[in-house]
Amino acid sequence: MKNKYNNILKATSLLGGVQGLNIVLNLVRTKIVAELIGPSGVGLNGIYNETRELIHTTTNLGLDVSGVRDISQAYERWSESHAASDWEEVKTCVSVMRSWLLLLALFGMMVCMLFAIPLSWLTFDDYDHVWGYVMLSPAVAFSTMTCGELAVLKSLRKLKKLAVVSVVNVALGLVVSVPIFYFWGIDGVLPALVTLFGCIMLSTLAVGYHTMPLSLAYSKERLGRGRTMLTIGINFVVCSILVHVVTVFIISYLNRVSSTHLVGLYNSAYTMTMTYAGTLFAAMEQDYFPRLTGVVHNVSERTETLMRQHKVVQMLVAPMLAAFIVGLPVAVPLLLSDEFVDIVPMAQATAVGLLFRAIYLPHSYLPLAAGHNRMFLFVNAVGALDMLLVIMGYQWGGLLGMGIALSVQNGIDMCLVLVVSRVKYGVRFTLREIAMMVCYFVMLLAVYAACAMLNGWAYWAVGTLLTLAVTAVAYCDYKRGNVLCHE
Numbered sequence: 001m002k003n004k005y006n007n008i009l010k011a012t013s014l015l016g017g018v019q020g021l022n023i024v025l026n027l028v029r030t031k032i033v034a035e036l037i038g039p040s041g042v043g044l045n046g047i048y049n050e051t052r053e054l055i056h057t058t059t060n061l062g063l064d065v066s067g068v069r070d071i072s073q074a075y076e077r078w079s080e081s082h083a084a085s086d087w088e089e090v091k092t093c094v095s096v097m098r099s100w101l102l103l104l105a106l107f108g109m110m111v112c113m114l115f116a117i118p119l120s121w122l123t124f125d126d127y128d129h130v131w132g133y134v135m136l137s138p139a140v141a142f143s144t145m146t147c148g149e150l151a152v153l154k155s156l157r158k159l160k161k162l163a164v165v166s167v168v169n170v171a172l173g174l175v176v177s178v179p180i181f182y183f184w185g186i187d188g189v190l191p192a193l194v195t196l197f198g199c200i201m202l203s204t205l206a207v208g209y210h211t212m213p214l215s216l217a218y219s220k221e222r223l224g225r226g227r228t229m230l231t232i233g234i235n236f237v238v239c240s241i242l243v244h245v246v247t248v249f250i251i252s253y254l255n256r257v258s259s260t261h262l263v264g265l266y267n268s269a270y271t272m273t274m275t276y277a278g279t280l281f282a283a284m285e286q287d288y289f290p291r292l293t294g295v296v297h298n299v300s301e302r303t304e305t306l307m308r309q310h311k312v313v314q315m316l317v318a319p320m321l322a323a324f325i326v327g328l329p330v331a332v333p334l335l336l337s338d339e340f341v342d343i344v345p346m347a348q349a350t351a352v353g354l355l356f357r358a359i360y361l362p363h364s365y366l367p368l369a370a371g372h373n374r375m376f377l378f379v380n381a382v383g384a385l386d387m388l389l390v391i392m393g394y395q396w397g398g399l400l401g402m403g404i405a406l407s408v409q410n411g412i413d414m415c416l417v418l419v420v421s422r423v424k425y426g427v428r429f430t431l432r433e434i435a436m437m438v439c440y441f442v443m444l445l446a447v448y449a450a451c452a453m454l455n456g457w458a459y460w461a462v463g464t465l466l467t468l469a470v471t472a473v474a475y476c477d478y479k480r481g482n483v484l485c486h487e
Contacts, residue, residue, distance in 0.1 A: 032178055041186040047123050048136055048193055052112075056143040057240055059108035060101070062233030064147035067097040069293040069369060071155035076294030094152055095215040100230070101148035102216065105141035112137035135190050142197040149201075149208035154290050158211055165207050169200045235373045239380035246384050253391055265399060266390075268336060269343035270406075272328075273350040281313075281361055288362065293369040302366075303427055309362040311433070315478055317358040318440040319471040322447045325351050326463035345452070346403035352448050353407025355441055356414040363417040366425055379420060383413045436477060443470045 037045070071093045078086035112119075116133035120126065146169075153162045176196045180188040255263050288309045295301035324331075325348045332340050332347070364383075367376035386409045393405025421427035429437075447466045454462055 032174070036178070036181040037186045037189070041181070041189060044186065045189045045193070048132065048189060051119060051123060051133070052136055052139050052143065052193070052197075054244070055108055055112050055140050056147075058237060059111055059140070060104050060144045060147065060233075061230055062236030062240070063097065063100055063104060063230065064144075064151040065236050065368070066230070066233035067093075067101075067148065068151050068155045068290055069371065071097065071152065072290040072293040073296070075156055075290075079294075090156075091212065091215065094155075094212050097148065097152065098214070099216045101144060105144040108144050109137045109141040112140045132190055136193065139194045139197040142194075142201040146197070146201045146204045149204045152208050152212060154287075156211060157290060159287060161207050161211060165204055168203050172196060172199050172203065231373065235377050236368070239377065239384065242381060242384045243387075246387050250387065250390050254394065257394075262399075265340065265343050266346075266402060268340055269346045269350065269399070269403065272332070272335070272343070273324075273347050273354065273406075281357065289365050289369065292365055296366075296369040299426065302425070306362055306366065306421075306427060307433075310359065311436075313358050313362060314355070314437065314440060315474045318355060318444060319467065319474050321351050321354055321444055322467040322470040325444070325447050325451055326460070326467055328451075342399060346399040348448055348451055349400060349403030350406045352444050353410035355444055356407070356410035359437065360410065360414040360417050363421045363427070364413075366421060370425075372424075375420065375424065379413075379417055382416055383409075386412050439473065440470070443473065 071090065074086065074090045074093045078090050113134050116130045116137075117127060119133045120129040123129070150162065150165070153165070173196060176199055177192045180192040180195065184191065251263050251267070254266055288305075292302065292305055292309075295305055328344050328347050328351075329341070332344055364379060367373075367379060387406075389405040389409050390402050393401035393403070393408075395401070397404065418427075443466070447463065447470065450462045450466060451459060
């Protein structure tokens with residue numbers, strides 16, 4: 001019989017490998033671009049790109065996330081029946097989503113143009129960059145169209161195509177940006193951004209339209225079917241804005257009580273742990289969320305899908321985090337510079353808590369998949385607000401205190417979402433599953449303690465042995481049947 005655990009493992013490994021390759025390509029691009037346009041150019045590019053991202057995520061109303069729900073449920077029905085009527089429903093859902101995305105893409109572009117004057121003042125404290133934001137506006141529309149088409153590929157379970165598109169889009173960052181910066185220098189920042197996102201959109205649309213031919217529907221009845229998508233998407237946007245507000249508040253506090261140097265260290269440690277170590281989380285979302293939404297109304301299938309994902313991600317993440325904690329003293333100077341070595345203790349402490357996040361994430365998608373908007377808002381609001389523990393952590397122990405606070409925050413989020421899963425969705429753990437969660441956590445804690453207390457050859461010898469031990473436990477967990485399960 002088909003082994004669904006192996007399918008999850010293969011999908012997560014495929015997409016996780018793609019995410020890793022994308023990180024490497026982005027690092028190469030960042031290094032080259034930094035050499036070509038210098039710190040000022042990188043800063044200018046960062047301001048424009050972050051503003052583009054903010055407008056894009058706000059004006060697309062989260063449709064690239066919420067749309068996955070309706071399409072996945074329709075696709076799941078078709079995969080079981082293979083009826084022509086069910087396939088027509090899939091096509092209709094995709095058509096409705098694409099229609100709304102085109103409208104929202106145009107809306108986002110107009111917002112960027114209309115607010116060019118206040119954006120210039122807010123970001124540069126002058127009005128010299130108004131036309132810069134007008135030029136940037138097409139990139140907002142390109143981003144919305146790209147994310148929407150990626151959502152279609154996720155919903156239709158086209159994982160290989162999704163992987164190929166992801167790699168091609170990152171490679172385009174090198175092929176498009178580097179020549180423009182080489183010939184134009186800092187003056188090429190805006191042309192590079194607009195050209196890059198335009199090329200990314202075209203490559204993504206080419207694959208998406210080949211998979212599902214383009215069909216738009218602007219009748220009142222058809223567009224009305226997108227109300228559910230928009231309602232869920234708006235909640236997603238509210239949560240994202242709340243996270244951004246809390247993040248800005250933390251950064252402003254650190255800058256006020258210390259300096260931009262501390263802010264830079266905190267951002268670097270946070271990015272390294274959440275982006276690089278969190279590679280599998282991004283891979284999980286691309287494969288898991290569409291599958292969950294497809295079976296969310298079938299209680300037994302929903303619980304089974306959740307628990308499979310929970311076990312696989314836990315098994316994959318634990319060894320990776322152990323190796324990450326041990327290798328940070330080498331990775332930080334290599335990926336950043338010697339000036340950032342002070343972030344190693346913070347990043348190591350934060351990495352321990354990523355095991356909590358690995359457990360948290362599969363459960364956190366349940367309210368979103370089920371369309372329970374208030375519960376989704378509640379869980380994510382708590383997850384955003386308890387980030388303020390970072391401030392207490394800094395007051396208590398500086399950078400290390402912030403790392404510990406982030407782990408505590410992830411632990412609180414995990415406990416909350418497990419309670420919600422148990423009470424609202426009837427998810428229960430066996431004693432064996434609880435024992436495995438505790439085992440992985442204790443072993444990661446041992447890795448962290450060894451790295452915090454040892455130096456020199458002892459650090460590497462003990463750290464390597466403990467990492468191998470965590471890997472062996474995960475492998476035995478897989479082989480014993482806790483994860484590997486033939487149906």
